Amino acid sequence: MEIVWWVLIIACFALAFIGIVFPIIPSVLVIWVGFLVYQFLLTSENIGWIFWIAMVIWTLILIFADIIANSYFVKKFGGSKTGERIAAVGVIVGSFIIPPFGIIIVPFVLVVVTELIQKKSSQDALKAALGSLIGFLSGTFAKIMIQLIMIIWFFIAI
Helix, strand or coil: CHHHHHHHHHHHHHHHHHHHHCCCCCHHHHHHHHHHHHHHHHCCCCCCHHHHHHHHHHHHHHHHHHHHHHHHHHHHCCCCHHHHHHHHHHHHHHCCCCCCCHHHHHHHHHHHHHHHHCCCCHHHHHHHHHHHHHHHHHHHHHHHHHHHHHHHHHHHHC
16 A cells, blocks of 8 residues: 555656646645655654744745746836736636647737737837746746755655
8 A cells, every 4th residue: 555655645746747837736735745645644753843844934935936926027027917917817728728838828928918908019018928928937947946845855854
């Protein structure tokens, strides 16, 4: 039975990275499922409070890093609040339209259209969409790095 639990744990960790391309999958929660499967189904010893506190902190950083990166770059490149929100929706919708390219193309196009509707010049609309793209890519890079840290720390802790 131990092999089954390990397969489930590894599957959770892999699914977390798939969740980066398909944002409908809650990556960090899937990682936590892997941690909890180990803690409650594979071992009778506690991994340690330092591990659990660190994982809560990394989880919060992961959530805020994504939000902050997207918001920061859209604002920095002159995008509107509506453009920020549309970019977030576009990432989710885009994950179902020509995946994985849709998560890049759909938000970009939606931000351009949104900014044009708000009477911005085409140059400003493209600039805001570029900000959305840079924000998404930097947030994605941050998510990959943080998830790697969490998973590596897990294997070191056990």
